[in-house]
Amino acid sequence: MKRLKLLLVCLFTVVTCTVFAQGGTVRGTVTDASTGEPVAFASVQVKGTMSGAVTDLDGKYSIMVQSGISDITLVFSFVGYKTIEVAVNGRTIVDVSISPDTEVLEDVLVVAYGTAKKSSYSGSASMVRSESILQNPNSSFEKAMQGKVAGLQVTTSSGQPGATASFRIRGSGSLNASNEPLYVVDGIATSTAEYSVLADRNTSTSSILSTLNPQDIESVTVLKDAAAASLYGSRAANGVVIITTKNGSQGSGRLNVNAQLGVSMVPKYFELMNSAEYYQTVFTSYFNTRQKAGYAASDAAIWANQQTQGLITFNPYSVDNPYDASGQLVSGARIIVDTDWQKEVLKPSLTQDYNVSYSGGNDRVLYFFSGGYFDQEGTSPTARYTRYSGKVNVDANVKPWLKAGMNAMYSFSIQNTEVAGGAGASPLYNSLYFPSGVPIYMTDRNGNYILDKAGEKQFNWLNPVSKDFNPLAIPYMDTHKTKNYRLLASLYTEIKFMEGLTLKTVFSPDYINLYEILFWNKLHGNGPAYGGRSERHQTHDLMYTSTTTLNFNRTFGDVHNVQAMAGYEFWHSTREYALAQGTNFAFDFMTELAAATSALAPSSWTSEETLKSYIARAEYSYDNKYFISGSFRRDGSSVFGADNKWGNFFSVGGSWRIDQESFMQNVEWISSLKLRSSYGTSGNNLGLGRYQSLGIWAAGANYNYGPYPGFGHTQFANPNLGWEKQAMFNVGLDFGFFDNRLYGTVEFFNKTSKDLLYQFPLPSSHGITSIMMNLAKVRNHGVELELGADIIKTGDWLWSANFNISSSRDKILDLAGNDDVVMSTTKKIWKVGYSQYEFYMPTWMGVDPANGSPLWKKDNGTTSEFALADYEMQGRATPWAYGGLTTALKWKNLSLSMMFYYNLGGKVYDGLYAGLMHDGADAGKNLHKDALDAWLPGNTNTNVPIYINSNPNTANSESTRFLYDATYFKFKNLNISYTLPKKWMIRTGIISDVKIYANIENIFTCFKDDWKGYDDIDIYGIGGYTQYAETMPLSRTFTFGVNVAF
Incomplete structure (x- = not known):
């Protein structure tokens, strides 16, 4: 009997072992390592198989395995957490804790043609992640970058929805070519050319980067020195901005929905005269002039009333002669x-932004899909930007030795561009200069509206500023619309030959298609002279990049790491343009060209550009302490001269992790300490015409002003024309103290740009005024400091702050023998030894108390004639320092963040204010309230000259009268958010996360000087100069949103 029992026990044991060898069930719970809370919807997979499970709302999972439990490894992953692998070792219950992936993300930088560890990187690069970008809701990511990166200046030249923001990385290194950086999207060097004819016509901008949905962006990396950027060679002299979009991550499918609604308004207006003030100012001038001519006061009053009403084109008072012979208002x-007019034209507007994404994956396939809708109204009547966008990203491990993937982004956008320049056609211009006494609608003598046959109000078309224009009507009658179709994609394969050796090939098409509609109606504005006019502009740009790289990465003997890359890249662009136009439209409601009875001459052109490149990079590290690196690129460009098409660019760099040395091990308060330095060269070919090096002949109907057609020489060839060259030295110290609670970077750089593109003047006998040559030379040098601190990091509280400050100076070293080049349009001077942004204008000396005449500096005295005034250098537009401060406070699920930006020093010329202080030179235009303090016989102690209708004194000409200190401090952004507790979400059974938030953008600005203009100096650009109403003011925006994850 005992033998039978023993036999049964042995048989049961064998059967049991066999069952477990064939399969079994593993259970467990996944929790957050930092909070201890269960992690719902985490992915649990058996490594090397397709078998997997997803945790439930309590973080629990159960997974069937087909092989022996003792042999398997489970892979645990979830979005935002580190992926971990756990060997089961025969257990049936496996509980794990997973940690947030913050630390890993912070140490990885996206750099040229790959990634790098920040702890060992020898170049200068700064990364801004999506969380920081999305705290500033905008049509484009550019505006959200202001104040986030040391050495990066961001100016937004217009409040037009979809407008361009300008980037300057470590100052300006060019005089005539572009100073904008190279933008790289998911490894694709993309164009930032100003394609829009319409935006250029309307003195506005249209950013091609606005076609990228900021919600799809994972990070933006700014490469600042040669070691970081020179691998992009002839296009990297102005720095490189690398945009990395989101992709899939391991874990079960995650659906994310984000919706936000914003309200925008202009935070500050110019203080303009109201109707009574303007009437009195104009009347007083006419009245005094008439009396000086010997007329009686009663006659002078009647005449002055008539002249004032004639100038305004309307009598804003209830009586015919509101001012009497004593110059006082009658009873x-x-x-x-x-x-x-300002508040009528610039009104509150709405912004809507809706996005949906779905992402996930396993160890075989990762995927990310998204779709978005963005609609932003401008504060002016018809300005608007609407974008529909979509993104698909798939990465697959096809075989153990083969990876493949594709990434595609498509967008369709419509931009209604408000006319900013062009005087009368601009609603912005008219909102400033229309006198308040001009009505919007036609009114009778008593101020009652004159209605049409349908009982509707009729627009008033009479005014002293812009004949036959009304800023509240014309924008709806004319059309200024741009439709932009954009496809940006990349397809890649990566072959693994052996451990550490791979071959990667990427093909990337980038297609841009602009269709622009301009229409001027036949009834009012600019159209009646043509019987109505319409233009259709079509621009195509098909670019493609093919990149093949061989990559090597191996570690030898545990201490020697070698990384190398060699490759070939080919880039080509074919740009096509066509114009069709017509006039004399039979019906005003028909705007298609088929309705035009007169066709104007069409136009078209095609241009091509090619860039071939050979690239190489090598890095060596010893014991994770000492690092050296080098890169080389050889570029051949079709743009440059026949004798100068190829250029070589290189960089060398090194870094030393001092904290890893044995003598630092007992210094507990130093967590990290790294010294790094680099030197390298790069080039600049941005902003140069594709055929600038060639001799060009142009055909004309009247050759040499004669009656016969022919060809004329319009451009001389320059076979030696090449790219601008730049050499940069950089040294930096990265540090972290007290367990990295306090961390930062301090850097010094010096870059010299030579062979700058320069229009060299030619004698008039040549028949051509100048030729483009490589002649000039400039230098930029400066220092940067970035500081970060986790001030409080205990329990439920977290308080962090980040601060950066940058200071740089530019100096012109050579102008090809021309010591002084006056830039009359921007009131600057280029002079050897000085900044290219040096203001050059007369010095304002105030008002002559004897007669109210304006005074400017002349020799050692003054003059009241502007033409005789001395021109002097008045200081540079660029600041001596600028930067930002960001602070974030978190308590449990409640978060608050604030962002500040500051600008120290520099000058800015306020041409808008100057236009409003015309002292009567622009009779009929409204005035700033400061003109109420104009000189009068009873008011001689003033800095405002006498007001004279049709004043010949030109007192508002460009001088230091309107030149201000550009120092300011801006409270740029406030964001508050609350994430609903996990336990509430668990009860729903569907929703995993809900965050609600509110955001305020452009809260207020404090100026050092008595600034008169709009609440943002940024619209005046890097050069700090604008004239008239050439740009739409920036808005203060209140945004409310919700993010829901399923």
């Missing part, structure tokens, strides 16, 4: 028209 006179 019973009241204002019946007082239009605040």
Whole structure:
């Protein structure tokens, strides 16, 4: 009997072992390592198989395995957490804790043609992640970068939705070519050319980068020195901005929905005269002039009233002659028209942004899909930007030795561009200069509206500023629309030959298609002279990049790491343009060209550009302490001269992790300490015409002003024309103290740019005024400091802060023998030894108390004639320092962040204010309230000259009268958010996360000087100069949103 029992026990044991060898069940719970809370919807997979499971709302999982439990390894992953692998070792219950992936992400930089560890990187690069970008809701990521990176200046030249923001990385290194950096999207060097004819016509901008949905961006890396950027060779002199979009990560499919609604308004207006103030100012001038001519006061008053009403084109008072012979307002006179044109034209607007994404994957396939809709109204009547976008990203491990993937982004956008320049056609211009006494709608003598046959109000078309224009009507009658179709894609394969040796090939098409509609109606504005006019502009740009690289990465003897890359890249662009236009439209409601009875001459052109490149990079590290690196690129460009098409660019760099030395091990308060330095060269070919090096002949109908067609020489060839060259030295110290609670970077750089593109003047006998040559030379040098701190990091509280400051100076070293080049349009001077942004204008000396005449500096005295005034250098537009401060406070699920930006020093010329202080030179235009302090016989102690209608004194000409210190401090952004507790989400059974948030952008700005203009100096650009109403003011925006994850 005992033998039978023993036999049964042995048989049961064998059967049991066999069953477990064939399969079994493993259970467990996945929790957050930092909070201890369960992690719902985490992915659990058996390594090397397709078998997997997903945790439930309590973080629990159960997974069937087909092989022996003792042999398997489970892979645990979830979005935002580190992926871990756990060997089962025969267990049936496996509980794990997973940690947030923050630390790993912070140590990885996306750099040229790959990634690098920040702890060992010898170049200068800064990364801004999506969380920081999305705290500033905008049509494009560019505006959200202001104040986030040391050495990066971001200026937004217009409040037009979809407008371009300008980047300057470590100053400006070019005089005539572009100073914008190279933009690289997911490894594709993309174009930032100003394609829009319409935006250029309307003195506005249209950013091609606005076609990228900021919600799809994972990070933006700014490469600042040669070691970081020179691998992009002839296009990297101005720095490189690498945009990395989101992709899939291991874990079960995750659906994310984000919706936000914003309200924008202009935070500050110019203080303009109201109807009564303007009438009195103009009347007083006419009245005094008439009396000086010997007329009686009563006659002078009647004449002055008539002249004032004739100038305004309307009598805003309830009586015919509101001012009497004593120059006082008569009894019973009241204002019946007082239009605040600024507030009528610039009104609150709405912004909507909706995005959906779905992502996930396993160890075989990762995927990310998204779709977005963005709609931003401008604060001016018809300005608007609408974008529909989509993104698909798939990465697959096809075989153990083969990877493949594709990434595609498509967008369709519509931009209605408000006319900013062009005087009368611009609603912005008219909102400043229309007198308040001009009504919006036609009114009778008592101020009552004159209705049409349908009982509707009729627009008033009479005004002293812009004949036959009304800024609240014309924008709806004319059309200024740009439709942009954009496809940006990349397909890649990566072959693994052996451990550490791979071959990667990437093909990337980039297609841009702009269709622009311009229409001027036949009834009012600019159209009646043509019987109505329409233009259709079509621009195509098909670019493609093919890149093949061989990559090597091996570690020898545990201490020697060698990384190398060699490759070939080919880039080509074919750009096509066509114009069709017509006039004399039979019906105003028909805007298609088929309705035009007169066709104007069409136009078209095609241009091509090619860039071939050989690239190489090598890095060596010893014991994770000492690092050296080098890179080389050889570029051949079709743009440059026949004798100078190829250029070589290189960089060398090294870094030393001092904290890893044995003598530092007992210094507990130093967590990290790294010294790094680099030197390298790069080039600049941005902003140069594709055929600038060639001799060009142009055909004309009247050759040499004669009656016969022929060809004329319009450009001389320059076979030696090449790219601008730059050499940069950089040294930096990265540090972290007290367990990296306090960390930062301090850097010094010096870059010299030579062979700058320069229009060299030619004698008039040549028949051509100048030729483009490589002649000039400039230098930029400066220092940068970045500091970060986790001030409080205990329990439920987290308080962090980040601060950066940058200071740089530019100096012109050579101008090809021309010591002084006056830039009359921007009131600057190029002079050897000085900044290229040096203001050059007369010095304002105030007002002559004897007669109210304006005074400017002349020799050692003054002059009241502007033409005789001395021109002097008045200081540079660029600041001596600038930077940002960001602070974030978190308590449990409640977060608050604030961002500040500051600008120290520099000058800015306020041409808008100057236009409003015309002292009567622009009779009929409205005035700033400061003009109420104009010189009068009873008001001689003033800095505002006498007001004279049709004043010949030109007192508002460009001088230091309107030149201000550009120092300011801006409270740029405030964001508050609350994430609903996990336990609430678990109860729903569907939703995993919900975050609600509110955001305020452009809260307020404090200026050092008595700034008169809009609440943002940025619209004046890097050069700090603007004239008239050439740009739409920036807005203050209140945004409310919700993010839901399923």
